[in-house]
Each structure stands twice: as structure tokens, then as C-alpha cells.
Amino acid sequence: MAKVKVKQEEALSVKFSHQMGTGEQRVFDLFFFLPSEMWIDSKTLDEEEYYHSGIVGRRSYFSQALHLPLVQSRFASLNKRTLEEFRLYLNLFAYQFAVAIETDAKELRQQTDTGLFFTALDELSEQVSQLLKKFRRNEPSEEKWKSYFEHADNYLSWFCEQQLLKTVAHGPRSAEHNDVTEKVISLCRAENHYREEVKRYNSVRTQQDANRISNKMLLLRRLIQQGVVLKEELKPLGVGLKKLVTGLATGLVMLVVSALIFKAQGFFNGLTITLLFTLAVIYGFREIFKEDIREAMWRLIQRGRPRWSRILRDTSTQAVVAKQLVWLEFIRPQDIPEPVVDIMKQRHSQNKVETTTLHYRISTKVTNKPFEAGYSQIQEQVNFSLAPFARHLERGKAKIYRESDGKISNESVERRYQLNLVAVLRDGKEPAEYARFKITMNRSSIVEITESKLPDNINPFSVEPSESH
Missing domain, CATH: 1.10.287 (Helix Hairpins)
Incomplete structure (x- = not known):
């Protein structure tokens, strides 16, 4: 199993995610090697401002069910529990259901092959339909439990509808696959009818006002996250x-x-x-x-000191789940660890350009106490926006000329930049493990993320890389 997952998130961001169990201690370093021609350093990019605006993290309890088929296979009856257990398990399922549909729909929207897109869309809509039916078959009969279930049911119905409609709207057009499109739209109509006519979860006024329905669903999502997403207390040092x-x-x-x-x-x-x-x-x-x-x-x-401390708490019990220290700074070449320097020496000679190094480190110590019932790990997802880097990049204005049969044609080309990223993972007292990535980007998007080979004397860690789009 991959220790770290690396994915492209939106056009100009990269997301890292990893899991930790009780009692674990982990230090995770990221070294961004930015070509000097990008004009990014401590004078043009304030580290503190970038931390608060360009780095977004989410820490929550974790289960292996990250995609819909896995969620479905692990779904257990919610009945025959205490009220508190019912709410915790309901929230865990609803939250992971929402994360799963969001993850699968986002990956599907990046699919450019028309045939594969509609095949996957058909499978996704079928999984959503079956999982919603299975979820509703477990609706509690006790009145004291019903409000929790209705909140989750209302939100999941609306969120699934929104994700499917967004996927259809942004996907390729094909007359050959109209039956799939109609099937998805029919499912969305059915969910809308279920919420508004059968269950009457939302008032007519709320239904007709996009702002009202959006804000209500945000509130329901926060209620669902209760007990699953960890409360964060960030303090500058x-x-x-x-x-x-x-x-x-x-x-x-x-x-x-x-x-x-x-x-x-x-x-x-x-x-x-x-x-x-x-x-x-x-x-x-x-x-x-x-x-x-x-x-x-x-x-x-x-220099070298942590910039922030963070305490992660269980939102239900307020118990401390983990403590973290965070570093973010531009570092001097002489402060780069020797193994990282050796990794960067592996670059092709044409790529050995002068660089500025931005260093991010997060040190985590998870409590030895058992988590709430049903939870065995916590997951940290950290999303790095490269948009602040892209502001300094030049727009591509060059043209390539070609001659064919006496006729000269030209084609505009974009200016691309390559960032090198070295990740370092240390679990407790075990030896450090490494991975290196090449991020190719232009002013508007990340073109691709590829993992590079390490020197033979460097210990690699297992990575689940991003797909190139």
C-alpha cells in the first residue's frame, strides 16, 4: 500500500495525502526546487501569506472506503446502536460517501476519451443509485434518530445530484451515448423529486433560491463532519x-x-x-x-525553527488526537540535506539550472490513546496551490515554423516550466525514505506530474502517483 498519494487537484494545485495510526510519529518534508527564471523567492513570495492562502489541509478520521465500490462493500447496518454510536457511524458513512462521490466524479471529469468517459459515468450513476437505496433501507424508525438520518439523506441526495450534473455539463458530447446521459439526468430528476416532493426536506422558498439551498447544504455538511473531521487549533510560534x-x-x-x-x-x-x-x-x-x-x-x-503549532481534537469529545509542528521557509543551498542534494544531482545535465528552494515540513505525533469506536487511522490531506508561482511566469508567445511542399505554416507554442519536488518521509526512528517528482506547468495549468528515479543508495517510499492529464 502506498504511504503517500500524490494527485493533481484542479488546474494549478497538487495534493498529498497519507494516513497515520495511534501512537505514530511522522515527519514529512517537501523541497520545492523552483527555477530562478520563475522569479520566486522570499522577496516576491511571503512564506506566511502563502501558508495561509496557498496551502489548504484537512485532517479527519479515515477508513479504507475512499471510492464508492469500497464504501458499498463496507457498509454495515446502522440500527441496534446507542444514539451516540448511531450518530458517529452515520456521520462517518455519510462523510465518506460524500468524499467518495466527489473523488470519483472529479477523476471522471479529467477523462478525455469519450468512450471511457461515458462507460465510467454509467458505472458511477449506477453505484450512486444503488448506494442511496441501500442507505435508505436502513432508515431508523425511532423518532430521536430520524433528524440525524434526514440531515444526511437530504445532503447526500443533493450532493450526488450536483456532482452528476456537473460531470455531465463538463464532459464530452456524444450522440452515441445519449442513453447514458439520459439515465444520469433521470437519476438527478428522481433525487430532486425525492427531496422536494416525497420527503419535503426543503421549503419552496429555499428550493427556488440558489444562495439559500447552497448555504443550507453547507450547514448540513458541517453537521455530517461532526465527529469525523478533526478540529484544528493553529497557533503561530x-x-x-x-x-x-x-x-x-x-x-x-x-x-x-x-x-x-x-x-x-x-x-x-x-x-x-x-x-x-x-x-x-x-x-x-x-x-x-x-x-x-x-x-x-x-x-x-x-531559520530552521517551526513557524506554527497545531493541535487536532475530536470534535465530539474534545480529546487531543494529534499534535503537529509546521515549518515553511526559503532555505539556503548549504541547508539542504545531503541525500536530497544527491537526488537532485541525478537530473539530466540540461535540467541543472539555478534554483530557489522552498521547504515545507510537518511533524506529527499521534496520541497513544485509542480513537473513537470504528476509527483506526487519521488521514491528512494537504493541497498546495501553485497559482502564486504561476503569477510570475511568462505567457507563451513563440511560434514554430514548418515547411511542406513549398508552403510555410506556423504553430503557437506555450512556455513551460519544470519544478523539481523531493519528498522525505520519516516514521519514528526508522530511516528516512525519499521520492522525487517533476512538475511541468505553464501559466494556466499543471501539464503533468511524473515520478523520477532515485539514486541506488537512496531508500524510496511507496507512492501512488497522479495520472497525467
Whole structure:
């Protein structure tokens, strides 16, 4: 089984996901080697701003049922449980059902072959239909349980309909496969009728207002995530140290300024225009260099230190499930670990260009205490947006000319850039394991993600790579 899964997520993002059990300790490093021609460094990309806007993570309890067939095979009767157990198992099933349909539909929308697309679409709609029927056969009869079931049923019906309609809308057109399209649309109509006419889950006013129905479904999703998605408490580190550095930098600047003022007063006799002008210049330089000195001192002191800490809690019991430390910074070539340097030496000579290195690290310590009933692992999914990188890229304007039978034609070509990414995984006290990827991208999308071969002396970890699209 792959320790880490790597996937292209949307046009300009890459997602990494991995699972951990109770008592595990794991350090996961990512080294992004960005070509200097992309003009990305600490001056053009603020690490803290990128962390909050470009890196999105989700941590939740995990089961192997990530795709619809697996969800269906692992589905168990929800009856004959306590109310709390019923709610936990219901939420786990509903949440994973939603993640499964979202995952499968997203992968299907990236399918460009018309025949394969409609075959997979037919299978997807059939799985959704059968799973919804099976889910509803387990509707509880007790009134105290019904509200939980109705919330999940309402959301799953609406979400499945939305995912299928979105897939049909963005998929290829083919008259040969109209029967599949009609089958999917019929299923969507049936689900809409079930919600609005049979069960009357949503008022007429809510049905007719896209904003109302969307916000209601977001609320239902949050209710479903209760007890499954872990609560995150993020705290920036080094706040007090940063204040101390600010004070120290200000003190050093004022020491120099005071010395210059005393020298100026000794050089000029009395209060003259020249003295006032000199003092103004000194204070002006103080304002110019104070921030630069503070920033330089802070980067020097902060280098290699974690930037944030995170506590993951069970939303039902508030018990601590795991603790994490997070690093994100541009690092110097001499700070890159030797095995990573050896991996990068394997590049083809034409690809050995000057690079800037962005380092991300997350260290996780999972509690030794057992999880809630039914849970054996937690899953972390981290999505890295490359959109901030793409802003600095040039648009392709070049043309390639060809001659055929005396006629000259031309074809526009896009400018592509290649990022190298080295991932490092360390479980407890075991030796570090490595993987290297090449990410080819242009200004608007990721063209492909490929895994590269490692040197013979480097220990690789198992990866489930992204499919090229």
C-alpha cells in the first residue's frame, strides 16, 4: 500500500495525502526546487501569506472506503446502536460517501476519451443509485434518530445530484451515448423529486433560491463532519521572540543614531540649519534601515525553527488526537540535506539550472490513546496551490515554423516550466525514505506530474502517483 498519494487537484494545485495510526510519529518534508527564471523567492513570495492562502489541509478520521465500490462493500447496518454510536457511524458513512462521490466524479471529469468517459459515468450513476437505496433501507424508525438520518439523506441526495450534473455539463458530447446521459439526468430528476416532493426536506422558498439551498447544504455538511473531521487549533510560534527581536533591532539602530547625533552636535556649533538638516537625514536613514535590520535579524534567528503549532481534537469529545509542528521557509543551498542534494544531482545535465528552494515540513505525533469506536487511522490531506508561482511566469508567445511542399505554416507554442519536488518521509526512528517528482506547468495549468528515479543508495517510499492529464 502506498504511504503517500500524490494527485493533481484542479488546474494549478497538487495534493498529498497519507494516513497515520495511534501512537505514530511522522515527519514529512517537501523541497520545492523552483527555477530562478520563475522569479520566486522570499522577496516576491511571503512564506506566511502563502501558508495561509496557498496551502489548504484537512485532517479527519479515515477508513479504507475512499471510492464508492469500497464504501458499498463496507457498509454495515446502522440500527441496534446507542444514539451516540448511531450518530458517529452515520456521520462517518455519510462523510465518506460524500468524499467518495466527489473523488470519483472529479477523476471522471479529467477523462478525455469519450468512450471511457461515458462507460465510467454509467458505472458511477449506477453505484450512486444503488448506494442511496441501500442507505435508505436502513432508515431508523425511532423518532430521536430520524433528524440525524434526514440531515444526511437530504445532503447526500443533493450532493450526488450536483456532482452528476456537473460531470455531465463538463464532459464530452456524444450522440452515441445519449442513453447514458439520459439515465444520469433521470437519476438527478428522481433525487430532486425525492427531496422536494416525497420527503419535503426543503421549503419552496429555499428550493427556488440558489444562495439559500447552497448555504443550507453547507450547514448540513458541517453537521455530517461532526465527529469525523478533526478540529484544528493553529497557533503561530515565536510571537514573543519576534517582539524581542523588534526591540533589539530598534535599540541597535537608536544606538547608532544617538552616536551620529552626538558627533553631529560636536561638529556643528549651536543650532544651525545645517545641523537640523543633518539630523533629518540621520532620522530618515533610521526609518529606512530599521525594518531591514529587524527583518534580517528575524530571518537569522528564525531559520530552521517551526513557524506554527497545531493541535487536532475530536470534535465530539474534545480529546487531543494529534499534535503537529509546521515549518515553511526559503532555505539556503548549504541547508539542504545531503541525500536530497544527491537526488537532485541525478537530473539530466540540461535540467541543472539555478534554483530557489522552498521547504515545507510537518511533524506529527499521534496520541497513544485509542480513537473513537470504528476509527483506526487519521488521514491528512494537504493541497498546495501553485497559482502564486504561476503569477510570475511568462505567457507563451513563440511560434514554430514548418515547411511542406513549398508552403510555410506556423504553430503557437506555450512556455513551460519544470519544478523539481523531493519528498522525505520519516516514521519514528526508522530511516528516512525519499521520492522525487517533476512538475511541468505553464501559466494556466499543471501539464503533468511524473515520478523520477532515485539514486541506488537512496531508500524510496511507496507512492501512488497522479495520472497525467
